[in-house]
Every structure is written in C-alpha cells, then in structure tokens.
Amino acid sequence: MPIEISAPLHLQTLLGSNTYLLVDFYATWCPPCKAIAPVFEQLSSQHTIPGKLAFAKVNVDEQTEVAAKYGITAMPTFLLLKGNQVVESVRGADVRQIKSIVERVVAEVGKAGTEEEKKETKAAPKSTEGLSMVERLGLKAP
Numbered sequence: 314m315p316i317e318i319s320a321p322l323h324l325q326t327l328l329g330s331n332t333y334l335l336v337d338f339y340a341t342w343c344p345p346c347k348a349i350a351p352v353f354e355q356l357s358s359q360h361t362i363p364g365k366l367a368f369a370k371v372n373v374d375e376q377t378e379v380a381a382k383y384g385i386t387a388m389p390t391f392l393l394l395k396g397n398q399v400v401e402s403v404r405g406a407d408v409r410q411i412k413s414i415v416e417r418v419v420a421e422v423g424k425a426g427t428e429e430e431k432k433e434t435k436a437a438p439k440s441t442e443g444l445s446m447v448e449r450l451g452l453k454a455p
Contacts, residue, residue, distance in 0.1 A: 314358060315353060315354060315357045315370045316367065316369045317369070317370050317372070318336075318369050318371045318372075319376075321382070324371070324379055328394060330364065330367075331364060331366065332395065333394065333422065334367050334369055334394045335356075335366070335394075335414065336370070336391065336393075337370045337371070337390075338370075338385045338392070339373065340373050340374055340388045341372065341374070343388045343389065345405065346388050346389045346406070349389055349406035349411075352408050356368065356412065360415050362423065366415075366418050366422055373385055373388060383399065393414055393418065
C-alpha cells in the first residue's frame with residue numbers, strides 16, 4: 314500500500330530512507346485520481362523494495378505546502394523522486410507511463426539487490442552440521 318503523507322517532514326523522512334520514492338499527488342474530488350488509485354496501489358504492493366523503492370500519496374488539498382514545493386498544478390501528477398530531486402514526472406492518469414517508470418526503477422535497484430545477495434551467499438560458509446558423511450562429501454547413497 315502507498316504511504317499517505319501526513320506532513321512535509323513525513324515526506325522528507327521517506328526520501329531519506331529510500332533510494333527512490335514514487336509519489337501520487339491527488340485530490341479526493343478528482344475522477345482521474347480515483348480511477349488510477351487501484352492501479353497505483355497494485356504497483357505499490359507488487360514492487361515496493363524496502364530502502365530502495367517506496368510509493369506515497371499526497372492529498373494536495375491537505376498537504377498544500379508539499380504540493381506547492383513541487384509545483385503541482387494538475388491532478389493526478391506522479392513524481393519519481395531520488396533524494397530531493399525530481400527524476401521523472403507524469404501529469405495525468407497515464408497507466409502505461411507510470412508502469413514503465415516502475416519497471417525501470419525495479420530493474421535498476423533489483424539488480425543491485427541481487428548482486429549484493431549473491432556476494433552475501435558466496436561469503437557465507439555452508440554448514441554441514443547434521444549431515445551424514447555421504448551427504449557431506451556429496452556422494453550418492455547406495
């Protein structure tokens with residue numbers, strides 16, 4: 314589920330703890346915002362990578378300071394943020410473009426995570442505790 318931003322500091326905290334943050338700037342009265350909300354929620358539940366990619370929502374009527382900071386004038390607007398920098402933006406409920414952004418980020422941060430996991434796996438010694446001599450030597454039992 315996307316994280317609902319409750320204050321400007323809340324957004325800064327998320328930016329500081331994730332490599333990328335995809336933010337949906339929406340309004341409750343906006344029909345295109347309502348239409349794309351389930352898609353954004355699904356992308357969030359399928360592609361959130363803790364510490365690397367997070368999804369957030371900003372209600373522009375409640376968080377006017379955050380919306381003003383990023384110059385939001387149309388809803389929905391989606392911003393991909395890295396630190397305090399806007400990396401990409403999408404104005405409107407363009408599902409294809411939003412999915413494309415998510416796929417590119419997942420490919421980038423997913424590869425980094427996979428290589429880190431490989432290094433950890435290679436470095437970890439394999440335990441033979443509880444194995445028979447045949448299993449320890451990798452032999453087949455008769």
